[in-house]
Amino acid sequence: MGARMAGGQVRMQRIDARARFLPVGDTAFAVEFGTRIDPAINALVHRTAALLAAAPPEGLVETVPSFRSLLVHYDPRRTSAQALQMFIGALELEDAAGDAPARVWRIPVLYGGEAGPDLAEVAAATGLSEPEVIALHAGTLYRVYVQGFLPGFAYLGDLPEALDLPRRTTPRVRVPPGSVAIAQRMSGIYPVESPGGWHLLGNTPLRFFDPLWSPPTLFAPGDGVRFVPVEADEHAATREAVARGSYRVETEGTPA
Amino acid sequence: MSTVLHMLQPGPQTTVQDLGRHGFQAYGVPVCGALDGTALRLANALVGNEAGLAGLEVRLAGPTFEVAGGPARLALAGAQADIEVIVADETSRYGAWRAIDVPEGARVRIGALTGSGGAMLAFAGGLAVPAVLGSRATDLKGRFGGHEGRPLAPGDRLPLGTRAVQGPCLEIPSPPRAVGEIVLRAVPGPQADAFTDEAMAAFFTTSYRVSREADRMGMRLEGPPLAFRDGADIVSDGIATGSIQVPGSGLPIVLLADHQTIGGYAKIATVISADLPLAGSLMPGAQIRFRAVTVAEGEDACRAREAEIARIIASLAPVREGARIDAAALYGANLISGVVTALESG
Numbered sequence: 001m002g003a004r005m006a007g008g009q010v011r012m013q014r015i016d017a018r019a020r021f022l023p024v025g026d027t028a029f030a031v032e033f034g035t036r037i038d039p040a041i042n043a044l045v046h047r048t049a050a051l052l053a054a055a056p057p058e059g060l061v062e063t064v065p066s067f068r069s070l071l072v073h074y075d076p077r078r079t080s081a082q083a084l085q086m087f088i089g090a091l092e093l094e095d096a097a098g099d100a101p102a103r104v105w106r107i108p109v110l111y112g113g114e115a116g117p118d119l120a121e122v123a124a125a126t127g128l129s130e131p132e133v134i135a136l137h138a139g140t141l142y143r144v145y146v147q148g149f150l151p152g153f154a155y156l157g158d159l160p161e162a163l164d165l166p167r168r169t170t171p172r173v174r175v176p177p178g179s180v181a182i183a184q185r186m187s188g189i190y191p192v193e194s195p196g197g198w199h200l201l202g203n204t205p206l207r208f209f210d211p212l213w214s215p216p217t218l219f220a221p222g223d224g225v226r227f228v229p230v231e232a233d234e235h236a237a238t239r240e241a242v243a244r245g246s247y248r249v250e251t252e253g254t255p256a
Numbered sequence: 257m258s259t260v261l262h263m264l265q266p267g268p269q270t271t272v273q274d275l276g277r278h279g280f281q282a283y284g285v286p287v288c289g290a291l292d293g294t295a296l297r298l299a300n301a302l303v304g305n306e307a308g309l310a311g312l313e314v315r316l317a318g319p320t321f322e323v324a325g326g327p328a329r330l331a332l333a334g335a336q337a338d339i340e341v342i343v344a345d346e347t348s349r350y351g352a353w354r355a356i357d358v359p360e361g362a363r364v365r366i367g368a369l370t371g372s373g374g375a376m377l378a379f380a381g382g383l384a385v386p387a388v389l390g391s392r393a394t395d396l397k398g399r400f401g402g403h404e405g406r407p408l409a410p411g412d413r414l415p416l417g418t419r420a421v422q423g424p425c426l427e428i429p430s431p432p433r434a435v436g437e438i439v440l441r442a443v444p445g446p447q448a449d450a451f452t453d454e455a456m457a458a459f460f461t462t463s464y465r466v467s468r469e470a471d472r473m474g475m476r477l478e479g480p481p482l483a484f485r486d487g488a489d490i491v492s493d494g495i496a497t498g499s500i501q502v503p504g505s506g507l508p509i510v511l512l513a514d515h516q517t518i519g520g521y522a523k524i525a526t527v528i529s530a531d532l533p534l535a536g537s538l539m540p541g542a543q544i545r546f547r548a549v550t551v552a553e554g555e556d557a558c559r560a561r562e563a564e565i566a567r568i569i570a571s572l573a574p575v576r577e578g579a580r581i582d583a584a585a586l587y588g589a590n591l592i593s594g595v596v597t598a599l600e601s602g
Contacts, residue, residue: 023551024526025554026526026530026554032493062282066491071493151280152284211388211398211400215283216285
């Protein structure tokens with residue numbers, strides 16, 4: 001393990017001193033590190049998932065990271081919650097606060113108009129101009145907290161407080177794929193057409209999920225994401241390049 | 257040339273399912289798979305397959321299809337239904353819980369299900385649709401897996417895996433059946449503390465009714481609303497099949513195979529794995545209760561169910577031909593009228 005020095009020394013602590021185990025039936029349990037959305041708590045979740053993936057204990061089926069807890073699926077024919085919780089509780093994690101993302105994706109976005117039908121409404125509701133909304137949304141480095149809701153839908157945080165709005169009172173029945181949206185302190189991109197209640201600011205032609213990819217999603221937990229405003233002609237050119245399979249998603253920073 | 261099923265009339269919702277797509281929930285990909293995994297395992301055992309080969313999940317009423325390009329051996333498990341095999345002008349009639357040999361060119365018609373809202377139809381060799389992310393289960397919401405990621409439609413052609421059919425057709429001498437009041441055992445949590453003490457007590461004593469909002473993702477229950485200490489919303493966390501989430505309405509939703517991987521409503525309890533096949537077979541209008549069990553009791557129930565499935569599979573025996581119904585005689589005596597599908601009667 002990379003011994004990162006934080007404040008002069010790395011603080012290691014057992015998982016059972018940092019988290020509590022919650023029952024989820026007879027084939028799963030949650031390892032809950034907190035109740036808030038917080039990058040440091042989320043990093044502990046993903047580190048625990050990585051530790052278990054590197055050396056899976058007998059009877060582990062899969063783990064599902066979310067904002068603040070890790071759901072551990074197991075096979076009760078091969079192990080028990082008690083045995084697995086003793087094993088996981090004894091694993092040690094180092095503190096994870098202040099981790100910079102290893103990889104930052106640059107996602108081209110056409111803001112407003114048909115691509116982002118809620119831009120004007122968001123500007124009105126927040127008391128900002130449309131260019132100010134775009135500048136705030138595109139001027140933030142987001143972190144992939146968790147993927148869920150839809151295959152490949154990543155919850156990206158944190159959205160600047162000035163853009164914090166509740167979800168739409170009436171969700172849309174059909175949100176087009178590639179829609180870049182916000183709700184509360186999160187941004188997200190709809191990977192496929194879906195019903196949805198988030199505010200649509202723009203559209204990206206990139207693809208985020210394909211069941212034939214391995215792994216099936218573009219983003220990985222802990223990745224950084226930056227939105228880059230583009231004009232309609234570049235958006236169209238990118239769409240064609242993606243369709244041809246010749247588009248390579250840009251990254252910044254050092255590769256993992 | 258291998259055998260192909262040519263769908264003439266697929267039934268209200270027939271999908272390709274196996275035992276689920278495991279290992280990709282971290283990417284937001286739901287598990288899916290048979291609502292009644294036990295029925296799939298038994299149907300596969302009846303036709304000589306390994307437990308996890310893909311079959312057809314049938315809801316309410318079965319499909320009508322033609323067997324082309326070769327013969328097929330099939331078996332229906334999980335519910336009872338009339339199965340007609342029509343060769344030229346001759347109709348043979350069978351029931352569920354047994355293997356049936358169908359010659360090339362025959363037409364198979366599976367009628368309305370009784371005793372359960374769902375059943376599994378397995379074929380020797382399994383359904384040879386492409387595996388996606390390690391599974392042949394249909395992901396209806398993601399629109400991939402199974403047959404083109406959707407329920408079957410008239411005209412669909414489904415290839416069977418090649419498998420040398422050996423030995424006589426097998427049957428289950430005494431099929432499992434649910435009797436009396438339906439009780440689902442559930443482990444309290446993970447957010448039991450989001451509910452008032454009265455709500456927790458009420459949840460395990462109330463009789464709930466399965467509403468019309470019931471599909472492969474989950475079923476909404478009708479009953480007295482449950483009260484929260486501080487509201488229904490939590491920071492989204494992971495969901496297991498069988499999780500019972502309670503949104504702001506206070507009415508519980510039992511989440512089934514196609515559930516989202518994470519969700520933001522408090523979860524009062526989780527149906528144990530041994531009772532999930534029963535939960536998945538319920539139809540709108542069913543009255544159910546929940547009984548609280550511990551994690552250890554749930555794990556014991558899982559192991560006991562495994563032993564029971566092994567016992568049933570060990571008991572498979574060749575079909576007693578004398579027990580076969582003489583359809584021509586029944587028709588002659590006018591004892592059977594036309595089969596009415598569940599859709600027509602609704």
